[in-house]
Amino acid sequence: xxxxxxxxxxxxxxxxxxxxxxxxxxxxxxxxxxxxxxxxxxxxxxxxxxxxxxxxxxxxxxxxxxxxxxxxxxxxxxxxxxxxxxxxxxxxxxxxxxxxxxxxxxxxxxxxxx
Amino acid sequence: xxxxxxxxxxxxxxxxxxxxxxxxxxxxxxxxxxxxxxxxxxxxxxxxxxxxxxxxxxxxxxxxxxxxxxxxxxxxxxxxxxxxxxxxxxxxxxxxxxxxxxxxxxxxxxxxxxxx
Numbered sequence: 001x002x003x004x005x006x007x008x009x010x011x012x013x014x015x016x017x018x019x020x021x022x023x024x025x026x027x028x029x030x031x032x033x034x035x036x037x038x039x040x041x042x043x044x045x046x047x048x049x050x051x052x053x054x055x056x057x058x059x060x061x062x063x064x065x066x067x068x069x070x071x072x073x074x075x076x077x078x079x080x081x082x083x084x085x086x087x088x089x090x091x092x093x094x095x096x097x098x099x100x101x102x103x104x105x106x107x108x109x110x111x112x113x114x
Numbered sequence: 115x116x117x118x119x120x121x122x123x124x125x126x127x128x129x130x131x132x133x134x135x136x137x138x139x140x141x142x143x144x145x146x147x148x149x150x151x152x153x154x155x156x157x158x159x160x161x162x163x164x165x166x167x168x169x170x171x172x173x174x175x176x177x178x179x180x181x182x183x184x185x186x187x188x189x190x191x192x193x194x195x196x197x198x199x200x201x202x203x204x205x206x207x208x209x210x211x212x213x214x215x216x217x218x219x220x221x222x223x224x225x226x227x228x229x230x
Contacts, residue, residue, distance in 0.1 A: 004157070006157075031215060031216075033215075033217065033218075035218075041222075042220050042221070042222050042223075043158065043203065043205075043218075043220040044220075045217040045218060045219070048215035048216075048217055050215060055215040056215040056217055058217075091157050091158070093157075093218075095216070101146045101148070101163065101207060101216055102148060102160050102163055103148075103160070103218060104160060105150075105157035105158045105159070105160075106157050107155075107156050107157045108155075108156070108157050
């Protein structure tokens with residue numbers, strides 16, 4: 001069964017460093033998403049990506065964040081200068097297309113900022 | 115952001131009995147609702163969904179009920195099994211004016227424990 005994959009499973013970084021979180025969505029899906037879950041809090045929407053551009057973003061997704069689909073399979077989230085409060089689980093999700101609303105999630109990357 | 119609320123942080127049921135997980139929402143623009151199950155250190159796994167034009171959707175042991183007038187939905191699991199023990203998240207989406215991305219708004223989750 002097709003699934004969303006994410007790498008790495010755990011990333012530890014120093015405050016101020018750049019990190020790139022990687023995702024491979026399900027191959028025939030057209031919509032891609034990043035969510036995060038800070039420990040003890042809700043899963044929160046960060047950004048959605050469709051047709052090679054951002055379609056929606058939340059207030060959390062400020063200038064320190066960027067997303068890219070560098071090739072036909074990978075979808076990345078970059079945090080330019082990490083802060084302590086960026087420590088969270090980051091989930092990638094994908095959705096098949098218009099008229100299909102279920103999103104399928106990857107296993108997540110645990111980001112720890114020291 | 116309290117647009118989707120799951121007021122019970124935990125629920126325990128005996129194996130074989132029915133589990134009922136509840137979810138309330140405040141945004142009347144939500145038109146699609148989903149339930150996800152999550153095990154520790156894993157991503158949310160899609161379980162079942164329902165469109166706002168329906169009031170019930172069933173898939174095997176899982177049934178979701180939607181009461182639009184009360185802005186309430188529930189997930190019924192019957193019979194419950196020990197493997198169902200996980201955190202269950204309710205999520206909702208709407209077609210926003212700015213695009214068709216349909217971001218999900220999640221509840222805080224309910225930890226279900228099915229006792230053998």
